Amino acid sequence: MKDLNIGLIGYGFMGRTHSNAFLQAPKFFDVAYRPVLKAVCARNPDRAKSFAANWGYESVEADWRDIVARKDIDLIDIASPNDTHQEIAVAAARAGKMVMCEKPLGRTALEAKAMVEAVEAAGVPNSVWYNYRRVPAVTLIKQLIDEGKLGRIFHYRAQFLQDWTIAQDLPQGGEGLWRLDVSVAGSGVTGDLLAHCIDTAMWLNGPITQVSAMTETFIKERKHTLTGKVQPVGIDDASAFLCRFENGSLAIFEATRYARGHKALYTLEINGEHASARWDLHDLHRLQWFDHKDEGEVRGWRNVHITDGDHPYMKHWWVPGLQIGYEHTFIHQFADFLQAVHTGKPCPPTFRDGLATDYVTDAVLASAKSRTWVDVPKG
Numbered sequence: 559m560k561d562l563n564i565g566l567i568g569y570g571f572m573g574r575t576h577s578n579a580f581l582q583a584p585k586f587f588d589v590a591y592r593p594v595l596k597a598v599c600a601r602n603p604d605r606a607k608s609f610a611a612n613w614g615y616e617s618v619e620a621d622w623r624d625i626v627a628r629k630d631i632d633l634i635d636i637a638s639p640n641d642t643h644q645e646i647a648v649a650a651a652r653a654g655k656m657v658m659c660e661k662p663l664g665r666t667a668l669e670a671k672a673m674v675e676a677v678e679a680a681g682v683p684n685s686v687w688y689n690y691r692r693v694p695a696v697t698l699i700k701q702l703i704d705e706g707k708l709g710r711i712f713h714y715r716a717q718f719l720q721d722w723t724i725a726q727d728l729p730q731g732g733e734g735l736w737r738l739d740v741s742v743a744g745s746g747v748t749g750d751l752l753a754h755c756i757d758t759a760m761w762l763n764g765p766i767t768q769v770s771a772m773t774e775t776f777i778k779e780r781k782h783t784l785t786g787k788v789q790p791v792g793i794d795d796a797s798a799f800l801c802r803f804e805n806g807s808l809a810i811f812e813a814t815r816y817a818r819g820h821k822a823l824y825t826l827e828i829n830g831e832h833a834s835a836r837w838d839l840h841d842l843h844r845l846q847w848f849d850h851k852d853e854g855e856v857r858g859w860r861n862v863h864i865t866d867g868d869h870p871y872m873k874h875w876w877v878p879g880l881q882i883g884y885e886h887t888f889i890h891q892f893a894d895f896l897q898a899v900h901t902g903k904p905c906p907p908t909f910r911d912g913l914a915t916d917y918v919t920d921a922v923l924a925s926a927k928s929r930t931w932v933d934v935p936k937g
Contacts, residue, residue: 798812
């Protein structure tokens with residue numbers, strides 16, 4: 559088995575999920591590479607050293623340029639804030655490194671496009687960590703759609719609801735709160751939560767062609783952690799949009815951080831001519847399924863427990879009836895990435911797929927600003 563040396567940039571929440579995936583994938587999946595946690599890079603040297611010791615990284619770097627320049631690194635994994643994605647990814651691709659990147663790919667489609675051009679020009683494997691594609695229940699929905707079980711698709715709807723930014727005295731910016739700083743994040747829930755919903759939707763149901771959106775920033779000013787000054791808030795706290803898909807179906811999307819009582823409620827539903835499917839992150843191991851072909855006496859919504867060996871990914875885990883969790887979606891994606899590298903095939907979602915999502919989020923923000931329908935660019 560050949561070693562694949564990994565350089566991780568960022569040590570926050572996503573740095574932990576990715577590191578766990580690197581360690582676990584070869585233990586449960588038959589992969590052609592042995593992941594080696596070669597180096598981690600972060601701005602706080604003490605915390606970086608502690609992170610490295612906990613997860614088993616062999617070395618620590620303080621500057622991402624040093625980790626990209628190292629000859630003993632094969633894969634650069636970007637788990638740092640959004641404003642760093644483009645520069646790191648472009649440099650890594652030019653250095654001939656494989657690149658994996660947290661979502662959203664760029665703060666804007668313009669940034670994402672530069673990243674796509676860099677990895678495609680270099681011919682390096684690349685992938686964006688839109689992990690919800692690899693929830694077994696969601697992957698099963700994809701299989702059922704591709705098999706024609708739903709028939710013609712009429713409707714798609716998705717919500718992603720949280721409540722963690724309601725407090726008036728919550729500051730913006732700095733480590734841990736950079737998602738509230740528009741200069742770092744690029745946008746609010748549109749690029750954070752809706753990006754997940756949009757990626758999953760286009761994977762399941764095809765391209766989005768037009769959007770009509772509205773956004774709101776409920777708290778207009780917050781103290782900035784780094785400056786100590788009260789500054790305008792530039793992100794969207796809530797975002798909702800209608801859209802049309804290329805296949806003629808209609809959709810409604812909503813995301814907010816102001817839904818009191820919801821910590822991470824991500825739901826999706828897709829309605830077709832013959833059947834419907836629904837999924838809820840809070841019960842991620844269950845698929846809600848309605849099939850109109852069932853006999854009338856027993857026709858109704860089914861609650862399918864996705865734990866059997868013939869369900870996507872589940873043969874790699876426990877015995878039927880025992881479920882898996884959020885962290886496993888990252889393990890699935892990294893195992894798929896290693897297989898793709900071995901076979902020379904792409905590992906979706908690729909950077910180009912991430913660009914497609916950024917085109918939609920850009921269109922959503924433009925529509926909310928102009929209060930008009932906006933066409934989503936292709937390509």
